[in-house]
Amino acid sequence: MFLTVQANEYHKYPTLLQQMFKLRKKVFADQLNWDVPVEGDYEKDSYDALNPVYLMWCNDEKTKLYGVVRLMPTTGPTLLYDVFRKTFPDVISFEAPGIWEGTRMCIDQELLSEDHPEIEPGYAFSMLLLALCEVAIKHGIHTMVSNYEPQMKRVYRRAGIDVNELGRSADYGKYPVCCSTFEVSKQVLATMRSKLGVNAPLYQIPSPKRSIADYVLEAA
């Protein structure tokens, strides 16, 4: 299942959050050699302290994390703004409500192939992108800014996302890191769904079974 976890609910998912910081260390520090801050088993930076939203892909019991992406509004402080603003002035222009940044997007290939051997890695990444697109539309987001290594561009394209590269930074890791934007709309969502052969929503806004209003009506 796909789940958005925000600061008001961090305390509900300590295990998933721990797994996320570990997975990020494994992927970004160990495998990709990105210059990211590592504390023991965790990869955690100053932006994690700013109450970002984590879109998590986990099992239905919410005990195993398969993938994650961190979301922040571009009106506030963001990683890509800080990293790219010196070299790429156009990146900084992408600050407006409705434009969000997605960073540290990764998949736990090992865990996923144990539980879902039928899902191949590229497809898994695409599923996470599709869920991201759904989350964005549900919350009035029309544009995403994102960073990734050049070879990932294929995965975005295959998922039906048309990325517009704004710039590349060479001093990030082994390979240059691209900064791109892409459109999020109902049309893009339809294209993605048909390319990936998915015809039902992957994501639902987490909400209580009974809302406050239901309780109030009952009391009245």
Place this chain on the structure above:
Amino acid sequence: MLDRHYPHMYEKACTLVLYFAMSSMQGYWGINMNNQANEQDKRRGLTFDAIVNSKDVEQALFLICEQYPIGHSTYHLAQTIALEQNVDAPFVRTTYPANWVARYLLKDYVKIDPVLKEGMMRALPYDWSEIEPSKEAIELLIDFQSHGLGAGGYSIPITDKVGRRALFSLNSLPEEENWGEIVEQFKEDWIELGQVLHKKAIQELYGDVDPAPTLSPRELETLHWTALGKDYKDIAIILDVSEHTIRTYMRTARLKLNCSSMTQAVAKASKLRLINP
């Protein structure tokens, strides 16, 4: 006659008639849908200008309520949030009736208000139906409704570059039955207006007015070509980037210049000598 000698022509004629009928129908529906979109954009533009030109945040909130099918709206800026403490010395403006505001202050509801409590932690906009129904939250909402206020609500968290946090909340009309649809239709506009309102509040509080915002080279180029009468499709070809990217530059440039339309943004950029078309 035609059908006997030229059956294929007849068929073709019929197809053509059908085609024209269909295309004009499509045109009709297309126009209708465009009208609705234009209508909504006009409403957004009017509200945008109303906020910018309003006397203060409070007046701006009343103007927002005039434009949309909502009961009330509130803007709440948390100036300082100390850990383990309550929101401190906030700047709050609202259209709620005086008796509810008095009640809220008297009961010190700020300490338990679930909309506010969650809003300062959340980053994504949310409907009040997403809030955890705690005991205090239910009690507060019962009291809220007994003051004749609607049960539906939508809140938009705002964060700015210096890390200030604010919450813009819209409250439904009492007895509103289509709140979900209203939110669906207007949420993107409200998210934009929330940012305009936030600028207004910062201006009211600190007198922070930035007459010449920093625009990126691409934003300036987009404004320049718009001034010369090009639309986003033309500019996408000229600058060799996607149409969506140009539309995004238009939006960010417009918002940085605090303008409701591109026409206004171009005029303001020329006046500030940011462009020389």
